[in-house]
Amino acid sequence: QLWKLYEKLPREIKEAVFSEETADDIWNVCEKNGVEQVSDVAKYAGYVLMGVLPPDEFQTALEKEVELGKEMAQRVAREINRFIFYPLKPALEEIYKTEGIPPRSPITEPGTKPEGTEEAPPVEKPEAPSGEDVYRESIE
Numbered sequence: 001q002l003w004k005l006y007e008k009l010p011r012e013i014k015e016a017v018f019s020e021e022t023a024d025d026i027w028n029v030c031e032k033n034g035v036e037q038v039s040d041v042a043k044y045a046g047y048v049l050m051g052v053l054p055p056d057e058f059q060t061a062l063e064k065e066v067e068l069g070k071e072m073a074q075r076v077a078r079e080i081n082r083f084i085f086y087p088l089k090p091a092l093e094e095i096y097k098t099e100g101i102p103p104r105s106p107i108t109e110p111g112t113k114p115e116g117t118e119e120a121p122p123v124e125k126p127e128a129p130s131g132e133d134v135y136r137e138s139i140e
Helices: 002-008 011-017 020-033 038-050 055-064 070-099
Strands: none
Touching: 002 038, 011 020, 011 038, 011 070, 020 038, 020 070, 038 055, 038 070, 055 070
């Protein structure tokens, strides 16, 4: 199933998934932060690249699935985001834009407004000058 997803990915994401540079970046981040579960961190980073795990849920996955502490997961996620995900941001946005389901807007009765929305204050129109405009030439 992952292979089918892989085949649909943009070229730069495909290159990053199996790139030695990506593997080195993950290894360096884990080593720097004292994380021993390098393969698990790499697996979830791969899920983000494949379009399975949204980037904003990466830190939570590190906390819950890899069982890193909140501080450690935050540091690791921030560095992997900086070194791996950020350079691929346009391609990742494309994946998650097409894969994602747009959020539903709440259904409201006609004549009512949804909760949390405020009516904009009326815009004041400048007063029209009274009298003849001395700067305009007359039309003949």
